[in-house]
Amino acid sequence: MVEELADGLQETYRSQLTRLGDPEAAARAAIAEFGDADTVTAAFFRDSPWRRMAVILLATGPMMGAVWGLGLVSAQMWNWPIPLSVRIGYGVVLVTVAGTLLAVVREKRAYRRTRTATLAGAAALIALDAVMLAAVTTVPSAASWPVAVAISASMLRITATVHALQKCCF
Structure with missing residues (x-):
């Protein structure tokens, strides 16, 4: 992409130089x-x-939150033997990842930082989905159709994210 950009600018400059005859005027x-x-x-x-x-x-986040919210309410997650500190920690990590991805979307100049932040955010979302999948499989009361939908959604997002990372990185 950068090579095409440089080639396009060079071609435009040559065209202007032929037309104007002055290197400075052609550059401007x-x-x-x-x-x-x-x-x-x-x-x-x-x-x-x-x-x-x-x-x-970011766009899929609210949908995932709604699907998991419905699943966790239907499974009465407030009765699960998961410590409050773990629940709060999960929420803090989730909000941090959303903030990181939002910063990527708003970034205008730092390409490497954008790449690094997106990789970190994607990896963190994969990990958060994996934690949810592990949590619901350890709780017998989690067997319900809303939880099954949430599990499917997380598996789909993990697969799609890994595929997108392979496409971008390799």
């Missing part, structure tokens, strides 16, 4: 036609695969 005209560095950088970030992944993970 090429930048005016092609866009300044801030505009090009913003466009690059808007189309970043890391940003797209963060948007998708």
Whole structure:
């Protein structure tokens, strides 16, 4: 993508140089036609695969929360033998991951930081889904259709996230 960007700018410059004959005027005209560095950088970030992944993970969050909320209420999770500190810790990690992904979506310049934050957020969501899957399989009262839907949703998100990470990273 960067090579195409550089090639496009160079081609625009050559075209302007042929038309104008002055290297400085050609450079200014090429930048005016092609866009300044801030505009090009913003466009690059808007189309970043890391940003797209963060948007998708954020967009699916409320649906996952609703599905798991219904499942946990139907399974009467308040009666489960899970310490309150573990429940609070899970919520803190979940809110932190959402905040990290939100920061990725809002980022305009730091591509490496965007990549790292998205990888961390995706890995954390996979881990959080795995923790929920482990928790519901250890509690006998968790067998209900809403929990089955939540389990399926988490398995689907884990699979889709791993697939998306493989596509972006490898």
